[in-house]
Amino acid sequence: MDENRKNILLITVIICILAIIGGMIYSHEKSLKEKAKIVYPEELKNTDTIQKTLSIDKDNAERLKEKIPASQPNVTYYITSPSVEVAAKETKERINRNDESLPRIATEKTDRTVVTPNAEKQKVDVYKINLNKNHKIKAGVMTTGDKTYYGVGYQQGRWEGMVYTRSGKKPEAVSITYTLKEW
Structure with a gap:
């Protein structure tokens, strides 16, 4: 029995260490994805380039391709620089350092930040992007008559499933739904 406890303790310690290492790797990769990236206006017309440059899925890349050209940038400001490309690089670096001299919206935390040099208008635009989250864990309560059920569920894209229980x-109950339209 004493040998079993040692094995269980060893396995538990190994699992904890692996979980911590996995969490650190995930956190590091996430922070790399959240760093500002320079995307040129012509690149914003290509879904594959957007997907690759911003490390996002194809659906989000399609949405960005449609929305960014038609939207106003979150921040446009002017700095003295030898070229728009250099200004874009400086802006990207300052955002990634959380430079306090930038407008607050430029350094606020979002899923992705796009810095776009606009050579025609001699300016740099900054777009702050929150992606459509594809996976969601849900919790809820359902009542029917005089009975109350507690539920947990999972949503991926437009599909959602919930499992309910009283005890x-x-x-004791299950539901599956599909979202027909989003706006």
């Missing part, structure tokens, strides 16, 4: 011991 917490076994599922």
Whole structure:
């Protein structure tokens, strides 16, 4: 029995260490994705380039391709620089350093930040992007008559499934829904 406890403790410690390492890797990769990226106006017309440059899925890349050209940038400001490209690079670096001299919206936390040099108008635009989250964990309460059920669920894209229980011991109801239209 003493040997079993040692093995269980060892396995638990190994799992904890692996979980911590995995969390650190995930956090590091996420912070790299959140850093500002320079995307040129002509690149904003190509879904594959947007997807690759910003490390996002194809659906989000399609939405950005449609929305960015028609939208106003979150920040446009002017700095003295030898070229728009140099200004874009400086802006990207300052955003990534959380430079306090920038407008607050430029350094606010979002899923992605796009810095776009606009050579025609001699300016740099900054777009702050919050992506459509594809996976969601949900919790809810449902009542029917005099009975109350507690539920947990999962949503991926337009599909959502919920499992309900009153006792917490076994599922007593299930629902599956599909979102027909989003806006």
